[in-house]
Amino acid sequence: MGSPFDRFTALLDYPVHVVTAAAGGEVGGCLVGFAGQCSIDPPRFVVWISKANHTYGVALRSEVLAVHLIPRARPDLAELFGGRSGDSVDKFATVAWTPGPSGVPLLTDAEAWFFGRVTGRADWGDHVGFLLEPLGGDAPAAVDAAPLALRDVTDIQAGHPA
Numbered sequence: 001m002g003s004p005f006d007r008f009t010a011l012l013d014y015p016v017h018v019v020t021a022a023a024g025g026e027v028g029g030c031l032v033g034f035a036g037q038c039s040i041d042p043p044r045f046v047v048w049i050s051k052a053n054h055t056y057g058v059a060l061r062s063e064v065l066a067v068h069l070i071p072r073a074r075p076d077l078a079e080l081f082g083g084r085s086g087d088s089v090d091k092f093a094t095v096a097w098t099p100g101p102s103g104v105p106l107l108t109d110a111e112a113w114f115f116g117r118v119t120g121r122a123d124w125g126d127h128v129g130f131l132l133e134p135l136g137g138d139a140p141a142a143v144d145a146a147p148l149a150l151r152d153v154t155d156i157q158a159g160h161p162a
Contacts, residue, residue, distance in 0.1 A: 014033075014036070016082075017067050019059070019065055020065065023102075034101050038136075044131055046132065051127065063102050064104045066105065066116075069108075071143075077110075111143060
């Protein structure tokens with residue numbers, strides 16, 4: 001059954017996000033389960049990217065990252081960005097996107113998204129936290145259903161080990 005901490009985290013069901021990055025003409029994107037607002041004033045958000053992930057290498061060189069909420073009706077986006085590796089697949093060849101600031105991909109079919117300047121990084125284990133200062137984005141005033149969440153993607157086989 002696992003440790004008390006494992007059981008505790010199994011009770012959580014927070015949104016998953018697709019984080020995208022661009023640097024030196026290269027783009028990357030991955031599904032992340034560790035992310036959240038970490039300051040109100042000034043507004044800040046942190047996303048944690050696995051060091052094993054292709055996107056991690058791109059994000060290290062990126063000035064701007066974009067964070068996307070995925071609609072429940074689009075689990076295929078979670079499968080693409082969580083179950084495929086950018087080391088062997090061009091994830092952006094099969095999805096609609098537009099280039100944002102610094103070339104960061106903005107996914108057209110996301111429920112909502114924002115982009116932010118990377119203002120810091122924290123290496124605390126197998127993931128690195130990227131601290132973002134929000135600069136812009138797009139989000140509706142309300143949605144019909146909650147965005148895709150952790151429990152919706154537990155069957156995805158990761159493109160890389162955590």
